Amino acid sequence: MHSILLFDAALVLEKSIFVVVLFIITLTVAAYATYGERKIAAFFQDRIGPNRAGPFGLLQPLADGVKFFTKEDFMPNAAERWLFILAPASFMFVACMTSAVIPWGTELTLFGKPVSLQLTDLNIGVLYILGFTSLGVYGIMIGGWASNNKYSLYGSIRASAQMISYELAMGLALIAVVMMSGTLSLKEMAIQQAGLNWNIWYQPLGFLIFFICALAECNRAPFDMAECETELIGGYHTEYSSMKLGMFLFAEYINMFVSCAVIATVYFGGYNFPLIDPGWLGGLMGPIVMFAKTFFFIFVFMWIRWTLPRFRYDQLMRLGWKSLIPLAIINMLLTGAGVLLFDK
Amino acid sequence: MSLAVFLILAAASVLFALLVVFTKNPVHSVIYLILAFFAIAGQYVLLNAQFLAVVHIIVYAGAIMVLFLFVLMLLNLNMDTEPTQTGRWKLGAAIAAGMLLVTFIGALKGGIQLSAVTDHNPQVGLVQNLGRVLFTDFVVPFEIAGILFLAAMVGAVMVGKRDVTI
Numbered sequence: 470m471h472s473i474l475l476f477d478a479a480l481v482l483e484k485s486i487f488v489v490v491l492f493i494i495t496l497t498v499a500a501y502a503t504y505g506e507r508k509i510a511a512f513f514q515d516r517i518g519p520n521r522a523g524p525f526g527l528l529q530p531l532a533d534g535v536k537f538f539t540k541e542d543f544m545p546n547a548a549e550r551w552l553f554i555l556a557p558a559s560f561m562f563v564a565c566m567t568s569a570v571i572p573w574g575t576e577l578t579l580f581g582k583p584v585s586l587q588l589t590d591l592n593i594g595v596l597y598i599l600g601f602t603s604l605g606v607y608g609i610m611i612g613g614w615a616s617n618n619k620y621s622l623y624g625s626i627r628a629s630a631q632m633i634s635y636e637l638a639m640g641l642a643l644i645a646v647v648m649m650s651g652t653l654s655l656k657e658m659a660i661q662q663a664g665l666n667w668n669i670w671y672q673p674l675g676f677l678i679f680f681i682c683a684l685a686e687c688n689r690a691p692f693d694m695a696e697c698e699t700e701l702i703g704g705y706h707t708e709y710s711s712m713k714l715g716m717f718l719f720a721e722y723i724n725m726f727v728s729c730a731v732i733a734t735v736y737f738g739g740y741n742f743p744l745i746d747p748g749w750l751g752g753l754m755g756p757i758v759m760f761a762k763t764f765f766f767i768f769v770f771m772w773i774r775w776t777l778p779r780f781r782y783d784q785l786m787r788l789g790w791k792s793l794i795p796l797a798i799i800n801m802l803l804t805g806a807g808v809l810l811f812d813k
Numbered sequence: 814m815s816l817a818v819f820l821i822l823a824a825a826s827v828l829f830a831l832l833v834v835f836t837k838n839p840v841h842s843v844i845y846l847i848l849a850f851f852a853i854a855g856q857y858v859l860l861n862a863q864f865l866a867v868v869h870i871i872v873y874a875g876a877i878m879v880l881f882l883f884v885l886m887l888l889n890l891n892m893d894t895e896p897t898q899t900g901r902w903k904l905g906a907a908i909a910a911g912m913l914l915v916t917f918i919g920a921l922k923g924g925i926q927l928s929a930v931t932d933h934n935p936q937v938g939l940v941q942n943l944g945r946v947l948f949t950d951f952v953v954p955f956e957i958a959g960i961l962f963l964a965a966m967v968g969a970v971m972v973g974k975r976d977v978t979i
Contacts, residue, residue, distance in 0.1 A: 552844070593940055596867040603875025607847070610879070614840060614886050622886060629883050633876065653940055 487588055495568055499722035500530035506722075506771050513775040537715035545616060545708045552615035557709065557716040560608025564720040567601045567727045570594040572656045574740045574755025586740075586756060587656055594655035595643055598731055599636070602686055605724065606632040609688075612717070613705035624704025627694045627782065631685060634789035635692075639682035641797035642675045645804040646735055659739035667738040671807075674800045676736045678793055683728040685789070688721060690774040694782055729766035730759070737762050819859055826852035843882050850874045864940040 504519065504526070511518025519526035544553065574586035591597050606629050613625025646668055650658050662668060669676050685692040694704075706717045733739060739762075740755035750757075780788070829849035833842045850873045857866035947955050 549840075552840075591863060593863050593867050596864070596871065600867050600870045600875060603871055603879075606879055607882075610882055610886070611840075611844070614882075626883065626886060629879055633879060636875075 483584060484588065487584075491568060491588060492565065495565060495723055495726060496719075498726050499719055500534070502722045502726060502767055503533065503718075504529050505767070506774075509768070509771045510775050534715070537712045540711040542711040542713065543708075545618070547617040548708065549615040549617070552611050553708075554713070556608050556612030556615060557713045557720070558608075559611070560605065561716045561720045561723075563601055563604045563608065564723040564727070567598055567724075568730065570597050570655055571727070571730050571734055572659045572739055573759050574752055577752035586752065590654060590656045593653045595647060595653045595735075598655075599640055599643065602639070603632070603636055605686070608717075608720070609705045612709070616705070616708035618708050621705050621707050624707070628688065628705060631688075631692065631694060631785060631789070634786060635682045635685040635793070638678055638789060638793035638797045639686065641794065641801055642672075642678040642682065643735070645675045645797075645801050646672055648801070648804050648808055655734055655739075659734055659741065662738040663741050665738070665741075665743045667736065667741075669736045672736065672800070672804070674796065675804070676732075678797050678800065679736070680732060681788075681793060683732060684770065684773065685785075687724045687728055687770070689725065689770055691777040691779050692785060693779060694785060725767060725770055726763065729763045729770065732766050733759060733762035815859065819856070822852050822855040822859070825849075826856070839885050840882065843878060843885060846881075847874050847878050850878070861939070864943055 507529070508518040508526075510516075519529040522528040522532040544550070569588040570591050572587040572590070576583045577586055578584070609628040610625045613621040613623075613628070616622075646658070647653055649668065649671055650661050652658060652661075658668070688694075706714055709717060740759040742758045745754060745758060826849050829845045829852060832845040833849065836842045836845060850869065854866040854869045854874075857863070857869060
Protein backbone atom coordinates (compact mmCIF):
# COMPACT_ATOMS: atom_id res chain seq x y z
CA MET A 470 0.00 0.00 0.00
CA HIS A 471 2.70 2.48 -0.94
CA SER A 472 0.53 4.67 -3.03
CA ILE A 473 -3.05 4.42 -4.10
CA LEU A 474 -1.96 5.31 -7.61
CA LEU A 475 -0.15 2.01 -8.14
CA PHE A 476 -2.77 -0.28 -9.63
CA ASP A 477 -3.15 -2.85 -12.33
CA ALA A 478 -5.73 -3.06 -15.05
CA ALA A 479 -7.43 -6.22 -13.73
CA LEU A 480 -8.05 -4.63 -10.36
CA VAL A 481 -9.46 -1.51 -12.00
CA LEU A 482 -11.84 -3.62 -14.07
CA GLU A 483 -12.89 -5.67 -11.03
CA LYS A 484 -13.53 -2.58 -8.93
CA SER A 485 -15.37 -0.83 -11.76
CA ILE A 486 -17.73 -3.78 -12.15
CA PHE A 487 -18.16 -3.85 -8.38
CA VAL A 488 -19.07 -0.15 -8.34
CA VAL A 489 -21.68 -0.65 -11.05
CA VAL A 490 -23.18 -3.69 -9.31
CA LEU A 491 -23.23 -1.92 -5.95
CA PHE A 492 -24.85 1.12 -7.56
CA ILE A 493 -27.56 -1.00 -9.19
CA ILE A 494 -28.22 -2.87 -5.92
CA THR A 495 -28.38 0.39 -3.97
CA LEU A 496 -30.85 1.93 -6.40
CA THR A 497 -32.99 -1.21 -6.49
CA VAL A 498 -33.09 -1.46 -2.72
CA ALA A 499 -33.95 2.24 -2.44
CA ALA A 500 -36.70 1.87 -5.05
CA TYR A 501 -38.21 -1.13 -3.30
CA ALA A 502 -37.83 0.60 0.05
CA THR A 503 -40.39 3.14 -1.21
CA TYR A 504 -42.70 0.24 -2.07
CA GLY A 505 -42.01 -1.36 1.31
CA GLU A 506 -42.67 1.92 3.07
CA ARG A 507 -46.08 2.24 1.44
CA LYS A 508 -47.00 -1.38 2.09
CA ILE A 509 -45.92 -1.13 5.73
CA ALA A 510 -47.76 2.17 6.18
CA ALA A 511 -50.84 0.51 4.70
CA PHE A 512 -50.46 -2.43 7.09
CA PHE A 513 -50.18 -0.08 10.08
CA GLN A 514 -53.23 1.88 8.98
CA ASP A 515 -55.28 -1.18 8.06
CA ARG A 516 -55.28 -0.45 4.33
CA ILE A 517 -54.13 -2.52 1.33
CA GLY A 518 -51.50 -0.19 -0.13
CA PRO A 519 -50.32 -0.08 -3.76
CA ASN A 520 -51.75 -3.08 -5.61
CA ARG A 521 -52.47 -1.89 -9.18
CA ALA A 522 -49.12 -1.98 -11.01
CA GLY A 523 -48.16 -5.62 -11.46
CA PRO A 524 -48.81 -8.50 -9.02
CA PHE A 525 -49.16 -7.14 -5.45
CA GLY A 526 -48.24 -3.71 -6.86
CA LEU A 527 -44.63 -4.86 -7.31
CA LEU A 528 -44.11 -2.62 -10.34
CA GLN A 529 -45.13 0.46 -8.35
CA PRO A 530 -41.55 1.86 -8.00
CA LEU A 531 -41.20 1.66 -11.79
CA ALA A 532 -44.49 3.48 -12.27
CA ASP A 533 -43.38 6.13 -9.76
CA GLY A 534 -40.12 6.61 -11.64
CA VAL A 535 -41.91 7.04 -14.97
CA LYS A 536 -44.28 9.51 -13.34
CA PHE A 537 -41.42 11.57 -11.92
CA PHE A 538 -39.61 11.69 -15.25
CA THR A 539 -42.64 12.73 -17.27
CA LYS A 540 -43.78 15.52 -14.93
CA GLU A 541 -43.06 19.12 -15.81
CA ASP A 542 -39.62 20.20 -14.62
CA PHE A 543 -40.55 23.52 -13.07
CA MET A 544 -37.92 26.17 -12.45
CA PRO A 545 -39.01 28.97 -10.09
CA ASN A 546 -38.45 32.47 -11.43
CA ALA A 547 -36.47 33.76 -8.48
CA ALA A 548 -34.32 30.66 -8.01
CA GLU A 549 -30.53 30.56 -8.31
CA ARG A 550 -30.46 28.50 -11.45
CA TRP A 551 -27.20 26.53 -11.07
CA LEU A 552 -27.40 25.94 -7.35
CA PHE A 553 -31.01 24.85 -7.76
CA ILE A 554 -29.85 22.12 -10.15
CA LEU A 555 -26.67 21.33 -8.20
CA ALA A 556 -28.45 20.69 -4.89
CA PRO A 557 -30.33 17.43 -5.68
CA ALA A 558 -27.33 16.16 -7.67
CA SER A 559 -24.93 16.70 -4.78
CA PHE A 560 -27.39 15.17 -2.30
CA MET A 561 -27.67 12.06 -4.46
CA PHE A 562 -23.90 11.87 -5.02
CA VAL A 563 -23.09 12.04 -1.32
CA ALA A 564 -25.76 9.44 -0.52
CA CYS A 565 -24.25 7.00 -3.03
CA MET A 566 -20.65 7.52 -1.89
CA THR A 567 -21.01 6.19 1.64
CA SER A 568 -21.55 2.54 0.73
CA ALA A 569 -17.99 2.24 -0.65
CA VAL A 570 -16.43 1.17 2.66
CA ILE A 571 -19.09 -1.26 3.88
CA PRO A 572 -17.98 -4.91 3.87
CA TRP A 573 -20.88 -6.86 2.36
CA GLY A 574 -19.22 -10.22 2.85
CA THR A 575 -15.83 -11.87 2.98
CA GLU A 576 -14.89 -13.10 -0.47
CA LEU A 577 -16.70 -14.31 -3.52
CA THR A 578 -15.03 -16.81 -5.86
CA LEU A 579 -15.70 -15.78 -9.44
CA PHE A 580 -13.97 -17.55 -12.38
CA GLY A 581 -11.56 -19.16 -9.90
CA LYS A 582 -10.46 -15.79 -8.59
CA PRO A 583 -11.31 -14.47 -5.09
CA VAL A 584 -13.15 -11.15 -5.22
CA SER A 585 -13.34 -9.07 -2.06
CA LEU A 586 -16.90 -8.09 -1.23
CA GLN A 587 -15.90 -4.64 -0.08
CA LEU A 588 -15.17 -1.85 -2.51
CA THR A 589 -12.24 -0.47 -0.55
CA ASP A 590 -10.92 -1.32 2.89
CA LEU A 591 -9.91 2.16 4.03
CA ASN A 592 -8.09 2.07 7.36
CA ILE A 593 -10.27 5.02 8.35
CA GLY A 594 -13.61 3.60 7.20
CA VAL A 595 -15.56 4.88 10.20
CA LEU A 596 -14.28 8.42 9.67
CA TYR A 597 -15.06 8.20 5.97
CA ILE A 598 -18.67 7.43 6.83
CA LEU A 599 -18.85 10.28 9.33
CA GLY A 600 -17.31 12.62 6.76
CA PHE A 601 -19.82 11.83 4.07
CA THR A 602 -22.77 11.98 6.45
CA SER A 603 -21.66 15.46 7.44
CA LEU A 604 -21.61 16.49 3.77
CA GLY A 605 -25.17 15.30 3.21
CA VAL A 606 -26.54 18.50 4.65
CA TYR A 607 -25.20 20.65 1.79
CA GLY A 608 -27.71 19.32 -0.73
CA ILE A 609 -30.57 20.27 1.57
CA MET A 610 -29.11 23.65 2.55
CA ILE A 611 -28.21 24.74 -0.97
CA GLY A 612 -31.51 23.47 -2.35
CA GLY A 613 -33.51 25.32 0.26
CA TRP A 614 -31.57 28.54 -0.20
CA ALA A 615 -31.52 28.45 -3.99
CA SER A 616 -35.31 27.99 -4.13
CA ASN A 617 -35.66 31.55 -2.79
CA ASN A 618 -38.70 30.63 -0.76
CA LYS A 619 -39.29 31.30 2.93
CA TYR A 620 -40.53 27.80 3.71
CA SER A 621 -37.64 26.19 1.89
CA LEU A 622 -35.15 28.35 3.77
CA TYR A 623 -36.76 27.43 7.09
CA GLY A 624 -36.57 23.77 6.14
CA SER A 625 -32.91 23.95 5.20
CA ILE A 626 -31.97 25.90 8.33
CA ARG A 627 -33.76 23.38 10.49
CA ALA A 628 -32.08 20.53 8.66
CA SER A 629 -28.61 21.98 9.08
CA ALA A 630 -29.07 22.76 12.79
CA GLN A 631 -30.45 19.27 13.35
CA MET A 632 -27.69 17.54 11.46
CA ILE A 633 -24.90 19.45 13.22
CA SER A 634 -26.45 18.64 16.60
CA TYR A 635 -26.91 14.94 15.99
CA GLU A 636 -23.60 14.38 14.24
CA LEU A 637 -21.82 15.11 17.52
CA ALA A 638 -23.63 12.41 19.47
CA MET A 639 -23.24 10.03 16.53
CA GLY A 640 -19.49 10.54 16.44
CA LEU A 641 -19.20 10.14 20.21
CA ALA A 642 -21.20 6.89 20.08
CA LEU A 643 -18.93 5.56 17.33
CA ILE A 644 -15.78 6.54 19.26
CA ALA A 645 -16.79 4.12 22.03
CA VAL A 646 -16.93 1.27 19.49
CA VAL A 647 -13.60 2.33 18.02
CA MET A 648 -12.03 2.36 21.49
CA MET A 649 -13.32 -1.14 22.13
CA SER A 650 -12.30 -2.71 18.84
CA GLY A 651 -9.11 -0.71 18.45
CA THR A 652 -9.60 -0.10 14.73
CA LEU A 653 -11.21 2.39 12.38
CA SER A 654 -11.56 -0.13 9.57
CA LEU A 655 -15.04 -1.56 9.10
CA LYS A 656 -13.63 -4.81 7.74
CA GLU A 657 -11.56 -5.35 10.90
CA MET A 658 -14.68 -4.62 12.97
CA ALA A 659 -16.68 -7.21 11.06
CA ILE A 660 -13.91 -9.82 11.47
CA GLN A 661 -13.76 -9.19 15.23
CA GLN A 662 -17.49 -9.81 15.56
CA ALA A 663 -17.35 -13.41 14.32
CA GLY A 664 -20.13 -15.73 15.53
CA LEU A 665 -22.25 -14.01 18.12
CA ASN A 666 -19.49 -11.78 19.51
CA TRP A 667 -21.38 -8.69 18.36
CA ASN A 668 -20.65 -5.18 19.55
CA ILE A 669 -24.26 -4.69 20.63
CA TRP A 670 -23.64 -6.82 23.76
CA TYR A 671 -20.86 -4.46 24.85
CA GLN A 672 -22.38 -1.22 23.58
CA PRO A 673 -26.15 -1.28 24.17
CA LEU A 674 -26.27 2.40 25.13
CA GLY A 675 -23.96 3.36 22.29
CA PHE A 676 -26.20 1.51 19.86
CA LEU A 677 -29.29 3.30 21.13
CA ILE A 678 -27.62 6.70 20.74
CA PHE A 679 -26.30 5.82 17.29
CA PHE A 680 -29.69 4.53 16.18
CA ILE A 681 -31.51 7.70 17.27
CA CYS A 682 -28.88 9.84 15.57
CA ALA A 683 -29.14 7.77 12.39
CA LEU A 684 -32.89 8.41 12.37
CA ALA A 685 -32.21 12.13 12.76
CA GLU A 686 -29.47 12.20 10.11
CA CYS A 687 -31.78 10.49 7.62
CA ASN A 688 -34.48 13.10 8.30
CA ARG A 689 -36.92 10.34 9.09
CA ALA A 690 -39.96 10.78 11.32
CA PRO A 691 -40.03 11.52 14.24
CA PHE A 692 -37.12 13.79 13.23
CA ASP A 693 -38.43 15.03 9.87
CA MET A 694 -38.51 18.65 10.95
CA ALA A 695 -36.85 19.72 7.71
CA GLU A 696 -39.87 18.80 5.61
CA CYS A 697 -42.63 18.86 8.20
CA GLU A 698 -45.61 19.04 5.83
CA THR A 699 -47.97 20.66 8.30
CA GLU A 700 -45.71 23.63 9.04
CA LEU A 701 -43.42 24.00 6.05
CA ILE A 702 -45.40 22.38 3.20
CA GLY A 703 -42.47 20.16 2.30
CA GLY A 704 -39.60 22.26 3.61
CA TYR A 705 -36.48 22.38 1.49
CA HIS A 706 -38.09 20.68 -1.51
CA THR A 707 -41.23 22.82 -1.68
CA GLU A 708 -40.16 24.39 -4.99
CA TYR A 709 -38.85 21.20 -6.56
CA SER A 710 -40.74 19.12 -9.04
CA SER A 711 -40.22 16.26 -11.46
CA MET A 712 -37.08 14.14 -11.13
CA LYS A 713 -35.26 16.79 -9.09
CA LEU A 714 -37.79 16.19 -6.34
CA GLY A 715 -37.52 12.49 -7.10
CA MET A 716 -33.78 12.61 -6.51
CA PHE A 717 -34.21 14.28 -3.13
CA LEU A 718 -36.73 11.68 -2.02
CA PHE A 719 -34.77 8.82 -3.54
CA ALA A 720 -31.49 9.89 -1.94
CA GLU A 721 -33.24 9.82 1.42
CA TYR A 722 -34.06 6.16 0.90
CA ILE A 723 -30.46 5.48 -0.16
CA ASN A 724 -29.32 7.22 3.04
CA MET A 725 -31.63 4.99 5.03
CA PHE A 726 -30.30 1.85 3.33
CA VAL A 727 -26.68 2.83 3.95
CA SER A 728 -27.37 3.84 7.57
CA CYS A 729 -28.98 0.48 8.22
CA ALA A 730 -26.02 -1.29 6.62
CA VAL A 731 -23.66 0.71 8.88
CA ILE A 732 -25.72 -0.18 11.96
CA ALA A 733 -25.65 -3.85 10.95
CA THR A 734 -21.88 -3.74 10.38
CA VAL A 735 -20.84 -1.77 13.43
CA TYR A 736 -23.17 -3.18 16.08
CA PHE A 737 -24.68 -6.41 14.75
CA GLY A 738 -21.76 -8.36 13.41
CA GLY A 739 -22.03 -7.43 9.72
CA TYR A 740 -22.01 -10.60 7.65
CA ASN A 741 -21.53 -12.87 10.71
CA PHE A 742 -24.24 -15.04 12.14
CA PRO A 743 -23.83 -17.93 14.61
CA LEU A 744 -23.59 -21.37 12.96
CA ILE A 745 -23.50 -19.80 9.51
CA ASP A 746 -20.18 -19.51 7.74
CA PRO A 747 -20.11 -16.39 5.53
CA GLY A 748 -18.11 -18.42 3.01
CA TRP A 749 -20.98 -20.79 2.14
CA LEU A 750 -22.49 -20.82 -1.37
CA GLY A 751 -19.13 -19.67 -2.72
CA GLY A 752 -19.17 -16.62 -0.47
CA LEU A 753 -22.76 -15.57 -1.15
CA MET A 754 -23.91 -16.43 2.40
CA GLY A 755 -22.17 -13.34 3.83
CA PRO A 756 -24.09 -10.84 1.69
CA ILE A 757 -27.35 -12.73 2.33
CA VAL A 758 -26.91 -12.43 6.11
CA MET A 759 -25.79 -8.81 5.77
CA PHE A 760 -28.78 -7.86 3.62
CA ALA A 761 -31.17 -9.68 5.94
CA LYS A 762 -29.90 -7.59 8.86
CA THR A 763 -30.01 -4.40 6.81
CA PHE A 764 -33.59 -5.04 5.71
CA PHE A 765 -34.59 -5.73 9.28
CA PHE A 766 -33.31 -2.31 10.32
CA ILE A 767 -35.01 -0.65 7.36
CA PHE A 768 -38.22 -2.24 8.63
CA VAL A 769 -37.53 -0.87 12.13
CA PHE A 770 -36.99 2.62 10.65
CA MET A 771 -40.38 2.39 8.92
CA TRP A 772 -42.02 0.92 11.99
CA ILE A 773 -40.87 3.95 13.99
CA ARG A 774 -41.99 6.38 11.31
CA TRP A 775 -45.53 5.09 11.24
CA THR A 776 -45.82 4.73 15.01
CA LEU A 777 -44.37 7.86 16.59
CA PRO A 778 -45.56 11.45 16.12
CA ARG A 779 -43.13 14.19 15.09
CA PHE A 780 -41.10 16.05 17.73
CA ARG A 781 -41.49 19.75 18.28
CA TYR A 782 -38.38 21.63 17.23
CA ASP A 783 -37.25 22.68 20.72
CA GLN A 784 -37.81 19.12 21.98
CA LEU A 785 -35.61 17.87 19.18
CA MET A 786 -32.78 20.23 20.07
CA ARG A 787 -33.12 19.48 23.77
CA LEU A 788 -32.96 15.74 23.12
CA GLY A 789 -29.86 16.16 20.98
CA TRP A 790 -27.84 18.50 23.17
CA LYS A 791 -29.04 17.80 26.70
CA SER A 792 -29.68 14.06 26.59
CA LEU A 793 -27.83 12.31 23.79
CA ILE A 794 -24.48 14.12 23.99
CA PRO A 795 -24.06 13.73 27.79
CA LEU A 796 -25.18 10.10 27.52
CA ALA A 797 -22.69 9.51 24.72
CA ILE A 798 -19.89 11.05 26.81
CA ILE A 799 -20.82 8.85 29.80
CA ASN A 800 -20.87 5.85 27.49
CA MET A 801 -17.42 6.80 26.24
CA LEU A 802 -16.06 7.07 29.80
CA LEU A 803 -17.59 3.72 30.80
CA THR A 804 -16.12 2.10 27.69
CA GLY A 805 -12.72 3.56 28.49
CA ALA A 806 -12.91 2.17 32.03
CA GLY A 807 -14.07 -1.20 30.69
CA VAL A 808 -11.24 -1.37 28.15
CA LEU A 809 -8.76 -0.52 30.89
CA LEU A 810 -10.15 -3.08 33.37
CA PHE A 811 -10.93 -6.07 31.18
CA ASP A 812 -8.55 -5.35 28.31
CA LYS A 813 -11.20 -6.45 25.84
CA MET B 814 0.50 9.88 -13.04
CA SER B 815 1.01 11.14 -9.50
CA LEU B 816 2.40 14.41 -10.81
CA ALA B 817 -0.53 14.92 -13.18
CA VAL B 818 -3.01 14.41 -10.33
CA PHE B 819 -1.02 16.79 -8.18
CA LEU B 820 -1.02 19.47 -10.87
CA ILE B 821 -4.76 19.13 -11.48
CA LEU B 822 -5.51 19.34 -7.76
CA ALA B 823 -3.14 22.27 -7.28
CA ALA B 824 -4.66 24.17 -10.19
CA ALA B 825 -8.16 23.43 -8.89
CA SER B 826 -7.37 24.62 -5.37
CA VAL B 827 -5.84 27.87 -6.63
CA LEU B 828 -8.73 28.44 -9.05
CA PHE B 829 -11.38 27.85 -6.37
CA ALA B 830 -9.48 29.99 -3.86
CA LEU B 831 -9.44 32.86 -6.37
CA LEU B 832 -13.14 32.38 -7.08
CA VAL B 833 -13.84 32.62 -3.32
CA VAL B 834 -12.40 36.13 -3.39
CA PHE B 835 -13.76 37.34 -6.72
CA THR B 836 -17.36 36.11 -6.48
CA LYS B 837 -19.86 38.78 -5.52
CA ASN B 838 -22.37 36.46 -3.88
CA PRO B 839 -21.27 35.31 -0.40
CA VAL B 840 -23.09 31.96 -0.67
CA HIS B 841 -21.22 31.20 -3.90
CA SER B 842 -17.99 32.11 -2.12
CA VAL B 843 -18.71 29.56 0.59
CA ILE B 844 -19.39 26.87 -2.01
CA TYR B 845 -16.13 27.62 -3.83
CA LEU B 846 -14.32 27.48 -0.50
CA ILE B 847 -15.77 24.01 0.13
CA LEU B 848 -14.53 22.91 -3.30
CA ALA B 849 -11.09 24.34 -2.48
CA PHE B 850 -11.07 22.28 0.73
CA PHE B 851 -11.84 19.18 -1.30
CA ALA B 852 -8.91 19.88 -3.62
CA ILE B 853 -6.62 20.25 -0.59
CA ALA B 854 -8.00 17.00 0.89
CA GLY B 855 -7.07 15.37 -2.41
CA GLN B 856 -3.49 16.55 -1.87
CA TYR B 857 -3.47 14.87 1.55
CA VAL B 858 -4.65 11.62 -0.02
CA LEU B 859 -1.81 11.89 -2.54
CA LEU B 860 0.61 12.10 0.38
CA ASN B 861 -1.01 8.94 1.81
CA ALA B 862 -2.31 10.92 4.78
CA GLN B 863 -5.89 9.63 4.60
CA PHE B 864 -6.62 10.38 8.23
CA LEU B 865 -5.69 14.01 7.76
CA ALA B 866 -7.73 14.19 4.55
CA VAL B 867 -10.88 12.82 6.18
CA VAL B 868 -10.51 14.92 9.32
CA HIS B 869 -9.98 17.96 7.10
CA ILE B 870 -13.26 17.20 5.31
CA ILE B 871 -15.17 16.45 8.54
CA VAL B 872 -13.97 19.55 10.39
CA TYR B 873 -13.84 22.17 7.64
CA ALA B 874 -16.33 21.09 4.99
CA GLY B 875 -18.61 19.16 7.34
CA ALA B 876 -18.81 21.48 10.32
CA ILE B 877 -17.28 24.93 9.92
CA MET B 878 -18.55 25.68 6.43
CA VAL B 879 -22.03 24.43 7.37
CA LEU B 880 -22.03 27.05 10.12
CA PHE B 881 -20.80 29.71 7.68
CA LEU B 882 -23.57 28.84 5.25
CA PHE B 883 -26.08 28.76 8.10
CA VAL B 884 -25.19 32.29 9.21
CA LEU B 885 -25.13 33.63 5.64
CA MET B 886 -28.59 32.22 4.98
CA LEU B 887 -29.94 33.83 8.13
CA LEU B 888 -28.37 37.19 7.25
CA ASN B 889 -29.57 36.98 3.64
CA LEU B 890 -27.04 39.49 2.32
CA ASN B 891 -27.69 41.15 -1.01
CA MET B 892 -26.54 44.12 -3.03
CA ASP B 893 -29.41 46.44 -2.08
CA THR B 894 -29.11 46.28 1.70
CA GLU B 895 -25.35 45.92 2.00
CA PRO B 896 -23.73 49.23 3.03
CA THR B 897 -21.35 50.53 0.35
CA GLN B 898 -17.75 50.88 1.43
CA THR B 899 -16.14 54.28 1.35
CA GLY B 900 -12.79 54.84 -0.38
CA ARG B 901 -10.94 55.19 2.91
CA TRP B 902 -12.04 51.74 4.07
CA LYS B 903 -11.06 50.22 0.75
CA LEU B 904 -7.62 51.80 1.00
CA GLY B 905 -7.18 50.53 4.57
CA ALA B 906 -8.23 47.02 3.59
CA ALA B 907 -5.87 47.03 0.62
CA ILE B 908 -2.91 48.11 2.81
CA ALA B 909 -3.71 45.49 5.49
CA ALA B 910 -4.08 42.68 2.95
CA GLY B 911 -0.90 43.78 1.16
CA MET B 912 1.05 43.63 4.40
CA LEU B 913 -0.33 40.14 5.07
CA LEU B 914 0.82 39.12 1.60
CA VAL B 915 4.32 40.45 2.30
CA THR B 916 4.39 38.42 5.54
CA PHE B 917 3.33 35.28 3.72
CA ILE B 918 5.92 35.76 0.98
CA GLY B 919 8.59 36.35 3.62
CA ALA B 920 7.58 33.14 5.42
CA LEU B 921 7.55 31.12 2.19
CA LYS B 922 10.92 32.47 1.08
CA GLY B 923 12.55 30.65 3.98
CA GLY B 924 10.59 27.50 3.16
CA ILE B 925 11.80 27.22 -0.41
CA GLN B 926 15.39 26.74 0.76
CA LEU B 927 14.38 23.46 2.41
CA SER B 928 15.08 20.45 0.23
CA ALA B 929 12.01 18.53 -0.86
CA VAL B 930 11.25 15.59 1.42
CA THR B 931 11.64 12.54 -0.79
CA ASP B 932 12.64 9.70 1.50
CA HIS B 933 10.03 10.17 4.23
CA ASN B 934 8.14 7.17 5.53
CA PRO B 935 5.04 6.78 3.33
CA GLN B 936 3.13 5.24 6.24
CA VAL B 937 3.57 8.26 8.49
CA GLY B 938 0.16 9.71 7.71
CA LEU B 939 -1.74 6.57 8.68
CA VAL B 940 -3.76 6.80 11.84
CA GLN B 941 -1.70 4.38 13.98
CA ASN B 942 1.55 6.23 13.37
CA LEU B 943 -0.06 9.63 13.76
CA GLY B 944 -1.62 8.63 17.08
CA ARG B 945 1.66 7.19 18.35
CA VAL B 946 3.57 10.34 17.45
CA LEU B 947 0.92 12.61 18.97
CA PHE B 948 0.93 10.73 22.28
CA THR B 949 4.71 10.33 22.60
CA ASP B 950 6.82 13.01 20.90
CA PHE B 951 4.21 15.76 20.84
CA VAL B 952 2.16 14.90 23.92
CA VAL B 953 2.64 18.28 25.67
CA PRO B 954 1.55 20.49 22.74
CA PHE B 955 -1.27 18.05 22.04
CA GLU B 956 -2.61 18.19 25.60
CA ILE B 957 -2.24 21.99 25.71
CA ALA B 958 -4.23 22.25 22.48
CA GLY B 959 -6.87 20.03 24.08
CA ILE B 960 -7.13 22.29 27.12
CA LEU B 961 -7.34 25.32 24.83
CA PHE B 962 -10.27 23.73 22.99
CA LEU B 963 -11.99 22.90 26.27
CA ALA B 964 -11.60 26.49 27.44
CA ALA B 965 -12.96 27.77 24.13
CA MET B 966 -15.97 25.44 24.41
CA VAL B 967 -16.75 26.55 27.96
CA GLY B 968 -16.35 30.17 26.86
CA ALA B 969 -18.72 29.67 23.93
CA VAL B 970 -21.34 28.16 26.24
CA MET B 971 -20.96 31.08 28.67
CA VAL B 972 -21.33 33.63 25.86
CA GLY B 973 -24.30 31.76 24.45
CA LYS B 974 -26.13 31.61 27.79
CA ARG B 975 -28.92 34.14 27.80
CA ASP B 976 -29.75 34.73 31.46
CA VAL B 977 -26.27 35.08 32.89
CA THR B 978 -24.85 38.35 34.13
CA ILE B 979 -21.16 38.81 33.52
